[in-house]
């Protein structure tokens with residue numbers, strides 16, 4: 764799977780991530796729907812992966 768810590772991925776906005784995860788991107792299937800708290804948690808987790 765994609766390296767979620769990669770600079771190109773970390774340069775994406777929360778809106779881009781929401782679209783990728785909910786609708787899918789390439790070979791990754793979309794999950795369909797996520798609640799607001801689930802999205803907030805996903806964005807927070809994704810930001811922790813950013814290399815310092």
Ligand code: HEM
Nearest residue numbers: 764765767771772775779780783784788789790791805809
């Ligand atoms: C917290 C869980 C996950 C998040 C937030 C996530 C997020 C993303 C994002 C944002 C991208 C797009 C990156 C880009 O545009 O370059 C991506 C791509 C991808 N993800 Fe995930 N992902 C997750 C879990 C998974 C899992 C569990 C798998 C495999 C079973 C997976 C497989 C892939 C693949 C294969 C791609 C590349 C799609 C393509 O370009 O063909 N992802 N993911």
